[in-house]
Amino acid sequence: MGLGKLLHNHAEHADEGGTIDHPRAYDIFASIGFMGARRAAFTRVAIAAKPRAGDRVLDVGCGTGYLTRILSPVVEPGGHVTGLDPSPAMIDYATRRNPGNCTYVRGEGQRLPFPDGSFDLVVSSLAVHHMPVGARPEALRQMFRVLRPGGRLLVAEFRPPANRLARHLVGVLSGPAMRHDPRDLLGTMIPDAGFRVESEGDLPYLLYYVRATRP
Known part of the structure; x- marks a missing residue:
């Protein structure tokens, strides 16, 4: 059994979604998974999101709040970060x-409990793949809804290594x-939800991002 399965409470099929219910173990696993560079990896995600002082930020699938704590000082003075997670x-x-x-x-991302236009920036890192496949489009539509016009979106997901053996090891550790x-x-x-994609591409530490705006 992979470490991912030990950490997750989810259905057998990878596309059926689930929650992570062991936060301390998850933090340890994440530190190991990023080979000691977790802070650097999520700092790059935060930079890609382009937060500003005074921003109201929503982190969808915030987990242990790791990214929210990186964003917290950046949006001061006057900014606020809200983390949402199903666990x-x-x-x-x-x-x-x-x-x-x-x-x-x-x-849950597909049922965001916030009024329309509540946020200036929505981020979601390593979360979409945990959502049930049928719920993912609605989650993006919800992110669009809670952003103000002109608001920004940053989605970051894991980018499997090119090496076949490394990909296999990732699967063993984290599941499918x-x-x-x-x-x-x-x-x-993302564009189907109404967003205008501004940029996308690879980030260090096996991450991939899409940055978009709500017109």
Whole structure:
């Protein structure tokens, strides 16, 4: 059994979604998975998102709140970061590490519990592949809905290594969900939700991003 299966509470099929319910183990696994460069990897994700002072930010699939804590000082003064995750264990863990201008809410990406136009920036990192395949398009439409006109979106997903052996090791450790090519995983969902894609491409540490705006 892979470590991914031990960490996840999910259905047998990779496309059926699920939650991660062991936050401490997840943080340890993530640190190992990024070979000690987790902070550098998520700092690059934060830079790609282009946060600004005063931004209202939503992190969909925030997990332990790792990215929210990186974004927190960047949006000061006056900014606020909201993390959303379906796992009560993750929300509790993140809340106990709240840096002050962050709040954490239990919920699902396809049913965002926020009014229209609530945020200036929505980010989602390593989360779309955890959503049920049928819910992913609606999750992107929800992200569009809660952004103000002119608001920005940054989605980052895992980019499998080119080497076949390395890809196999990733599958053993994390399960089949992270074997997807991110271009296949995301497909046309972002423009189909109404976004205008501004840029996309590879980031260091086996990540891939799409940055878009709500017209």
